Amino acid sequence: MAPTTFDRALVRAMPVVPKAVVRPLSRRYIAGPDLGAALDTIRALGRAGRSATVDVLGEQLTTRSQVDALMDEYRRALDAFADHQVDATLSVKMTGLGLAVDPDVCAENVRSLVAAARERSLAVELDMEDSTTTTATLDVYRSLRREGFDNVVIALQAYLRRTLDDVRALSPLAPRVRLVKGIWIEPASVAYTDYDTIRANYARLLDELCGSGSFVAIASHDEWLHWRALELIDRHGLGRERYEFQMLLGVREHLGDALVAHGHAVRVYVPYGADWHAYSIRRFQENPRLARHVAADLLSRARRRVPV
Numbered sequence: 001m002a003p004t005t006f007d008r009a010l011v012r013a014m015p016v017v018p019k020a021v022v023r024p025l026s027r028r029y030i031a032g033p034d035l036g037a038a039l040d041t042i043r044a045l046g047r048a049g050r051s052a053t054v055d056v057l058g059e060q061l062t063t064r065s066q067v068d069a070l071m072d073e074y075r076r077a078l079d080a081f082a083d084h085q086v087d088a089t090l091s092v093k094m095t096g097l098g099l100a101v102d103p104d105v106c107a108e109n110v111r112s113l114v115a116a117a118r119e120r121s122l123a124v125e126l127d128m129e130d131s132t133t134t135t136a137t138l139d140v141y142r143s144l145r146r147e148g149f150d151n152v153v154i155a156l157q158a159y160l161r162r163t164l165d166d167v168r169a170l171s172p173l174a175p176r177v178r179l180v181k182g183i184w185i186e187p188a189s190v191a192y193t194d195y196d197t198i199r200a201n202y203a204r205l206l207d208e209l210c211g212s213g214s215f216v217a218i219a220s221h222d223e224w225l226h227w228r229a230l231e232l233i234d235r236h237g238l239g240r241e242r243y244e245f246q247m248l249l250g251v252r253e254h255l256g257d258a259l260v261a262h263g264h265a266v267r268v269y270v271p272y273g274a275d276w277h278a279y280s281i282r283r284f285q286e287n288p289r290l291a292r293h294v295a296a297d298l299l300s301r302a303r304r305r306v307p308v
């Protein structure tokens with residue numbers, strides 16, 4: 001069922017909904033407040049045949065001390081993955097590593113995490129943020145590859161008009177790519193805005209990546225795209241070591257079950273941390289129907305006179 005105008009109006013109101021109301025719903029999407037909760041979730045995913053990529057919540061950081069604190073947490077996470085021998089990568093955002101504070105510090109932070117990950121036989125995935133950061137993120141990725149780091153995955157967004165050129169330019173590096181539709185609100189001058197066009201571009205990019213020797217992570221909950229990906233994987237004769245599916249924690253788990261049951265690798269994006277509010281609001285914006293739960297909860301609290 002498509003979201004209604006009412007659902008969309010609710011979504012616009014989400015940022016002002018009290019956190020106490022959003023929190024119970026966000027539990028489905030977030031492992032918990034700390035690394036211990038993330039490790040429990042990773043182990044549970046492992047029992048269900050899935051690996052993980054872990055996101056420490058915290059983005060758009062604007063001070064050096066915030067960035068340093070997040071770096072400490074990333075290092076703790078890498079140590080924990082190695083010590084507990086869990087199948088997990090680390091997902092990082094450039095704005096969490098100081099892009100807005102100092103691009104050179106940001107680049108050095110990414111480098112230091114990727115080096116620490118390599119020492120532990122682990123990988124780092126570079127999330128892609130809004131289009132003002134795309135070139136900077138690709139530049140950091142390229143410089144890491146020039147330095148010989150191949151334990152790094154780059155996210156590319158199918159809604160961006162530039163991505164086909166980026167894929168072709170990166171092709172000689174045989175990059176490890178996470179392909180997503182793209183989540184940020186972008187103007188039509190830089191991004192496709194029509195749902196079917198974004199889907200078609202996703203399939204086109206996937207075709208290029210499958211044909212270019214890249215490892216590709218199909219990060220989507222769109223069943224049609226799963227089907228299209230399986231068709232392309234078959235047509236290009238990709239072995240299991242050349243692709244995986246990725247999904248967000250708590251989203252359309254039955255599709256992940258079906259993929260695992262048919263022998264495909266599935267990695268789940270596991271966010272944790274105290275900074276859960278902004279992440280939850282983005283998830284609600286993607287699925288406006290969820291906002292109805294929040295509205296219903298607000299209403300029933302009001303009726304019961306429960307404080308929020």
Ligand SMILES: Cc1cc2nc3c(=O)[nH]c(=O)nc-3n(C[C@H](O)[C@H](O)[C@H](O)COP(=O)(O)OP(=O)(O)OC[C@H]3O[C@@H](n4cnc5c(N)ncnc54)[C@H](O)[C@@H]3O)c2cc1C
Nearest residue numbers: 127128155180181182183219220221222246247248269287
């Ligand atoms: C592992 C992973 C990593 C990602 N990394 C990035 C990144 O680095 N940069 C970036 O811009 N975007 C990232 N995204 C988000 C991505 O760009 C899309 O916004 C998101 O995945 C929704 O697109 P979809 O392909 O699932 O298709 P859609 O057509 O949006 O969704 C298909 C179906 O899944 C349901 N669904 C989708 N998302 C949710 C949700 N959150 N909650 C409940 N139901 C949902 C929809 O209701 C719909 O029925 C990532 C997504 C995943 C899965």
